[in-house]
Amino acid sequence: MKSLLKINNLSTHFHTEAGPIKAVNDVSFRIGEGETVCIVGESGCGKSITAMSVMGLVEGPNGRVVNGQILFDGKDLLQIGKEELRRIRGNDISIIFQEPMSSLNPVITIGKQIMEPLMLHQRLNKKQAYARTIELIELVGIPRAEQIASSYPHELSGGMLQRIMIAIAISCGPKLLIADEPTTALDVTIQAQVLETLRQIKEQSKMSMMLITHDLGVVAEMADYVIVMYAGKIVEQGGVVELFEHPKHPYTRGLLKSKPVIGQRLEQLYSIPGQVPNPLELVESCYFHDRCESCLPVCHTRQPQLKKSGDGQQVACWLYEEEAQYE
Amino acid sequence: MSEALLEVRHLKKYFPITAGLLNRTVGHVKAVDNISLTIRPGETFGLVGESGSGKSTVGRTILRLHDKTDGEVRFKGISVHDLSKTEMNKLRPQMQLIFQDPYSSLNPRIRIGDAIGEALLDHGLAAKEDIPGYVMEVMESCGLSAYHYNRFPHEFSGGQRQRIGIARALALRPEFIIADEPVSALDVSIQAQIINLFQKLQHTKGLTYLFISHDLSVVEHLCNRIGVMYLGSMMETAPRDELFLRPLHPYTKALLSAIPVPIPKLKRERIVLKGDIPSPANPPSGCKFHTRCPYAVAQCKEETPEFRQAGNDHYVACHLV
């Protein structure tokens, strides 16, 4: 599969009063054409910041991409000019966020908000843009498209708004759609609708998708390839079936075991002890070592590297490195 | 069958919708519309539903955080809403609430030891000098360290704050605890810790829970009996195995099939419901679910289905069953 997005050694740091925070720490992965890659992890693991870095949305005095390459279609997004980045952002990469309400302007009708990027990036005239808008609204599975186009954001429910956001995101036919927790704020039955919509659109347009979520159920349903992040680093990545069936990293294993599954009765849930480390207090070690059941002496002092293990799976854990056993 | 600890009969809670200069009431949000349920000592009753289903309002009306509109709540035979303010306060230690948001449910300016212990003092349940020792005991049973006693809430993570909330409720030695989405604000690995804590406490202290959640997988893991709510009405109640193996109401079936399962490439027959959840201010006529129900017939639009028995301890409100 040809890579559409290739991220090499990306690091994004934030400067706080208490010290620097390595929100994204030396992260590398790729997304192939037409592939759906899910990034999962708990809050603070850096999954959203990774997406923001790709979109060039980490700016300002506090946060900065300090290192790495973001190759999109062979072009490094960190090297190109602002104008070009803006064009790519509108046409080739788009993003949807968790809260659709805050991404939409409350005083402009839904229709106008969908038409705007069409007229700007695709240079459609008003009539064409309107026709395309109606098409898009129908495409994301909302009936009565004309009526919806003339209504304001507050008149629609969260699920509808999220689908409008999807309509806006796909309006310019992007090659990559980044979805940051797109269904977290929605009810399950509505989540099912939105995921269904996303799947259908992906099927039709063959675009790639980077889906960020904390919900392993959503991952299993949507992903081709899964990346597990913990404390700013990738701890494991692999194809969805291999990763769910043979998780290698103790964190991935713990995560999978700690979620109750319908129809799978357990006397007691497995739970990972302790909590996510304070990002300010991280030292050279495996960041998961103090919560890990299979912690080795080396885990306290040296960071494991992400290495191939098995077919296509990569894991950053000393348990899979032969030299570690002898230390 | 053992005696009920909590009995809710035909409970209704309507919130007025006011408009205009004089705050005229122009309508009602029927947040809870004729709900009945029974909770037996020692069991965990799960109340599931999506947003706007009124599940939280049920919990809060039971505890009299809201006044009821109609119906009856009996705790150990005492009609809760008929008590005077003083009598109610005396009853409060026995029924406690655990909140969803571990951030906003703790006063940021009160040290957690005081937050856990202060109610004991007000109810005269312990002498002042015995409180710190007892509070530390409770904290430890909830997985907190005694040296956290003098810290402030902002020094804790979400999961630890939820433990503080649990400890605060537990300190009063309640028999009955309503947990309102206690794990939905937490990360998966922390969720499992808190769920296990709930189970442990139930075993060691013989607690009865009303567990309110939108997450059916958590409810399945934790609850003995489950009630499914939709737009203020109870659609189905059944013991856990009954509900998950033999769901009768179309809404329950849809809800079950909508949950993403962490098993990739699992081909399931999925019922994707059409449309949105209607507004509880203007619910559909007849069966409230008929606008989204894939099996709806003409009768559903006109007649409200009766909540009737459909098996051993299994109740359902649907014309088609």
Place this chain on the structure above:
Amino acid sequence: MSIPTTTTHTARARSPVEASSSLWRQSIRQLSKNKLAVSGFIFIIFMFLICFIGPLFSPYADNKINPAMMHKPPSMKHWLGTDLLGRDVLTRLLQAGRISLTVGLASMALSMTIGTILGIISGYYRGIVDQIIMRTADLLFTIPGLPILFIMGALMSEWKVPTDYRLYLVMLMLSIIGWPGVARLVRSQMLSLREREYMQAAVVLGLRDRRKLFHHLLPNVFPLLIVIATLSIGGAILSESVLSFFGLGVMPPTPTWGNMIDAANNVIDFEKRPWLWIPPGLAIFLTVIAINLFGDGLRDVLDPKQKK
């Protein structure tokens, strides 16, 4: 631990005393990083010290009238010159500062007390009491502040109130104008606090009203009070100056910054004797700016939601 164990030590080890930073301490730490607020604070302290201590060292503190020394420009003997009665301007400026700052502080204290008590009653008990208090506040709000002050000042002049009393009456007038704003803010804070989940938790725990009010609500209203208090001192100083400038506030010979400027209220003084009006003008300007800078800094750390 290797420290010898005394009885108190073991007791402390058992009892969980651990240093922990309260929100207050955090706020102070944050505030100390705001350079503008800190310089404002330093200036306010400096102003207080110099106004209250300075005149003690002045040889002209008795304010004797000295016709021989009329309208002298600044010199080594009189650093800021003399006024029309031959009094030392610097000494009078500092004495005026005492009065102005006292008026500011006292009327703030009074309006804060009235406003807080009424605001708390309104917000906590609501109902009919709330209606009465808030409608009275609205009534005071509908009439612009300065005209009321003018009318009251004119009435005082009409009734020939002795100058000593005028000072107190001015403070009272300023608090009458000031309390409705305080009461409103406190009430709205109370109303929003009531809806917080931790207050619902307090209900479920069955806490007494007294504990809810004094342990849960008041400590959360307090930061807001400090902010309003600070900012309202500046307002009170300004209002007093305006009033005195128009000859309706504190009357000479008692000096205030306002009536000192008023004393230079003619073209000749304005053009030829700037030492009469620039110092009091500058004093008002700098003090009020300093108070507002400090108050803004306080608000940023204590009441962060107003910042947005």
